[in-house]
Amino acid sequence: MIHKPQNRGAETFACQLSGHLVALGHQVEIVALFSGEASLPYKGEIHNLNASPGTRFFDVKAWKRLAGIIRSFKPDIVQANAGDTLKYAVFSKLFFRWKTPILFRNASEVGRYLNSNFQKHYNSFLYRHIGWVASVSKASEQDLLRQFSFLKGKTEVLPVGLEEKKEIPPVKLNPASVNHIVHVGGFSFEKNHKGLLRILKLVLDMDDQVHLHLVGDGPLKKEIELEVKKMRLVTRVSFHGFVNNPLSYINAGNVLVLPSIIEGLPGVLLEAMFCRTPVVAYNVGGISEIVNPETGYLIEKDNEEAFAKTVGELLASSDPIRLAKANEMVRKKFINKNIALKFVNSYRKLVEGEE
Numbered sequence: 001m002i003h004k005p006q007n008r009g010a011e012t013f014a015c016q017l018s019g020h021l022v023a024l025g026h027q028v029e030i031v032a033l034f035s036g037e038a039s040l041p042y043k044g045e046i047h048n049l050n051a052s053p054g055t056r057f058f059d060v061k062a063w064k065r066l067a068g069i070i071r072s073f074k075p076d077i078v079q080a081n082a083g084d085t086l087k088y089a090v091f092s093k094l095f096f097r098w099k100t101p102i103l104f105r106n107a108s109e110v111g112r113y114l115n116s117n118f119q120k121h122y123n124s125f126l127y128r129h130i131g132w133v134a135s136v137s138k139a140s141e142q143d144l145l146r147q148f149s150f151l152k153g154k155t156e157v158l159p160v161g162l163e164e165k166k167e168i169p170p171v172k173l174n175p176a177s178v179n180h181i182v183h184v185g186g187f188s189f190e191k192n193h194k195g196l197l198r199i200l201k202l203v204l205d206m207d208d209q210v211h212l213h214l215v216g217d218g219p220l221k222k223e224i225e226l227e228v229k230k231m232r233l234v235t236r237v238s239f240h241g242f243v244n245n246p247l248s249y250i251n252a253g254n255v256l257v258l259p260s261i262i263e264g265l266p267g268v269l270l271e272a273m274f275c276r277t278p279v280v281a282y283n284v285g286g287i288s289e290i291v292n293p294e295t296g297y298l299i300e301k302d303n304e305e306a307f308a309k310t311v312g313e314l315l316a317s318s319d320p321i322r323l324a325k326a327n328e329m330v331r332k333k334f335i336n337k338n339i340a341l342k343f344v345n346s347y348r349k350l351v352e353g354e355e
Contacts (some may be wrong), residue, residue, distance in 0.1 A: 001028075001031050001032075001033070001078065001079065001081060001085040001088070001089060002014050002015075002030060002031070002032050002046075002081050002082075002083070002085065003032070003033055003034065003079045003081075003082060003083025003084055003085060004032050004033060004034035004035060004083070005035075005036030005037065005038045005039075005040050005046060006036045006038045006296075007033055007038045007186075007216075007242050008186060008251055009103070009107070009266070009267050010081050010083065010107050010161065011038070011040060011042065011080035011081070011082075012041060012267075013064035013081075013107075013160050013267065013336075014030070014079075014081040014105070015030065015040040015041050015042035015046075015230065016041055016042075016045075016163055016336050016339055017276060017336065017343060018042055019041065019042055019043065019337070020049065020336055020337050020339075020340035021340055021344070022044070022341070023337075023346065024340060024341070026344070027046060027073075027075075028044070028145040029044075029069065029073050029075070030042060030044065030045075030046045030047065031047045031049060031066065031069055032047065032048050032049065032068045033049050033051040033056075033062065033084055033085060033088055034048075034050075034053065034082070035048055035050065035054055035224055038242075039329075041163075041216035041232060047069060047145075049065045049066055049087065049088070050065070050230065050287055051084075052131070056084055056087070056088075057087075059088070060095065060311055062088060062092075062170060063088060063091050063092035063095050063096060063178075064092070064096060066088060066089070066092040066094075067092050067096035067098055070098050070118060071093075071098065072099055075100055075348045076100070076347065077100065077101060077102075077350060078093075078100050078101070078102050078103070078153075078349065078350050079101070079102075079104075079105060080102060080104045080105065080130075080133055081105045081107070082105065082108070083105050086102070086104050086130070086270075087126060089102050090102065090126050090129045090130070090146070092127075094129065094218060101129055101130075101131035101132070101241070101350050101354045102129065102130040102132075103130070103132045103133070103134060103347070103350060104115060104127070104130050104133050104134070104135075105134045105136070105158075106133050106134065106136065106140050106141070106144055106155075106264070107136045107140070107160070107264045107265075108136075108140060108190075108262060108263070108264040108285070109139065109142050109143045109262055109263075109264065109284075109285050110123065110140075110143060110147055111143045111144075111146060111147050112143075112262050113321050114147065120147065123148070124150075125147055125323040127148050127151060127348065128150065128183035130154075130354065131154070131350050131353070131354060132154055132155070132156075132349070132350045133154060133155040133156075133347060134136045134155075134156060134157075134158040134343070134346060135155055135156070135157050135158070135217070135264075136157075136158070136264040136286060137159065137227065137265040137285060137286020137289050138157055138286060138289055139157075139264075139285050139286040139288075139289065140157075140249055140264045140265070140285065141155050141157055143222075144276050156340055156346060157174045158339065158343060158346060159255045159265050159286075159334060159339065159340070160264075160265050160266075160267045160270070160334070160339075161267075161270070161335055161339040162208055162267065162270050162271060162274055162330065162334055162335060162336060163335075163336055164331075164335050164336075164337070165247060165274070168208065168245075168247050168248055168275065169245055169248050169249070170248065170252070171245065171248040171249055171252050172252065173211070173213060173249070173252045173253065174211075175211060175236075178209040178210055178211045178253075179207070179209060179254045179255075179315045180210075180211055180212070180252065180253045180254050181200070181203070181210060181211070181212045181213065181214065181253065181254065181255055181256075181257055181311065182212075182213045182249055182250055182252075182253030182256050182257070182277075183196060183212065183214050183215065183216075183248060183256070183257050183258065184215040184216055184253070184256070184268045184271075185196055185214070185215075185216050185258070185260070185266075185268060186216050186217065187216060187218030187219060187220040187221040187223075187224055188218050188219065188220060189220065189261070190260055190261060190262040190263070191216075191258075191260050191262045192259050192260055192282075193214070193220065194224070194227055195229075195259050195261075195302075195304060195335070196212070196245075197212075197227060197228065197231055197233060197237075198304055199239075199257070199259060199304050199308045199311070200216075200236065200237070200306060200308075201231065202231070202305060202307075202308030202309075202345050203308045203311050203312050203315075204313050205235050206308070206309075206312040207312055207315060210236070210239070210289055210315065211236055211237070211238065212233075212236060212237045213237075213238050213240060213241055213253065214237060214238065214239050214240065214251060214286075215240045215242075215246055215249050215308045216240075216242060217241050217242045221239070221263070224286075225239065227247070231288050232285075232290050236313065239351040246268070246271065247271055247274070247275060248328075249279060250268070250271055250272050250275050250277050250290045252276040253277055254277075254278075254314070254318075255277065255278045255280060255311055255314045255315060255318075256268065256269070256272040256277050256278070256279050256280075257279075257280050257281070257287075257307075257311060258279070258281040258282065258284075258287070258306055259281070259282050259304075260281070260282055260284055260287075261282070261284060261301065262284060262285065262321055263284050263286065263287055264285050264286055265285065265287070265289065265290065266281075266285075266287065266288040267289065269281060269290060269291060269296070270290065270330050270334050271297060271325055272293075273290075273296070273323075273326035273329065273330045274330045274331075275329060276323040276324070276326070276327050277323075278296065278297070278314045278318050278319070278322075278323065279285070279291060279296040279297065279326070280296070280297040280310050280314065281296065281297070281298060281299065281305060282298075282299055282300070282302075283298045283299065283300050283301060284301050290329070290334075294322060294324035294325045294326075295322060295325055296322070296326060297314070298346075302327035340347075
């Protein structure tokens with residue numbers, strides 16, 4: 001189950017994982033709650049529940065449609081992948097009494113979104129009706145267990161991965177005569193684009209031959225475009241929107257930056273490591289599980305001066321040994337076809353535990 005066809009990490013990985021599961025001989029049906037225009041990396045049909053955003057807390061029609069798909073397909077596992085998927089899965093199961101166990105993929109830090117007792121109690125109710133949790137990082141798992149200790153013994157860490165690429169199509173970043181900083185991510189508050197613009201200003205104080213490339217789309221894009229004008233950075237920042245080949249932009253950059261305030265285990269850092277592009281990121285979520293002194297540059301959250309200083313130093317000179325170690329780590333631990341086998345093992349444990 002996915003929230004909707006959109007160019008976001010959770011949906012993209014769910015579709016890539018599904019493709020590998022099919023290649024391993026398993027049967028998969030992907031169901032989206034809401035309509036979306038994105039073209040996701042999955043060759044099969046993506047069913048749409050046509051859920052109603054206005055009634056998503058009591059969308060009986062969509063719950064019934066989901067129950068119909070489950071009764072027809074007869075899956076061994078229902079996997080809910082972020083967004084509202086867990087909510088719809090649990091209420092469909094309770095109202096229409098299907099028995100299939102639910103696995104929830106925890107791709108972020110749940111505790112950062114729980115702002116009231118109601119939210120915590122509501123989520124506690126949902127989690128009590130699932131059979132297993134696959135957390136994207138150790139940090140995500142620990143955060144979940146701090147909030148909902150009753151899940152102890154029902155979780156494990158299953159990271160996000162990459163599709164192995166033999167060739168990365170080239171792309172030219174302009175202007176050609178400067179160093180290029182690349183950021184890939186949706187325009188949402190978690191990605192901290194305003195903080196990134198402040199960091200850019202600090203970098204420009206050290207080296208004025210720098211250009212920032214923002215790859216992605218999202219609800220806050222117009223706000224960030226206005227902020228760029230307000231900060232007089234129009235000639236220093238390019239907005240590329242959603243692209244089908246983000247690796248090409250990462251590969252062409254001198255450094256990839258990720259000053260996020262919330263993360264699970266961002267695939268974009270793995271993509272940069274695969275491309276041997278240096279990474280600088282805030283120490284949030286599970287980022288420290290892949291970025292360390294051997295693989296990249298980890299900055300404590302909100303330390304914009306240290307972040308900018310590190311970027312400036314990297315633009316002057318990178319470390320090929322560190323880049324090689326980062327690339328090796330990704331190839332050994334974070335390739336999707338291997339991660340798919342770990343998911344199959346989890347499915348097996350969940351099904352056998354339900355028998």
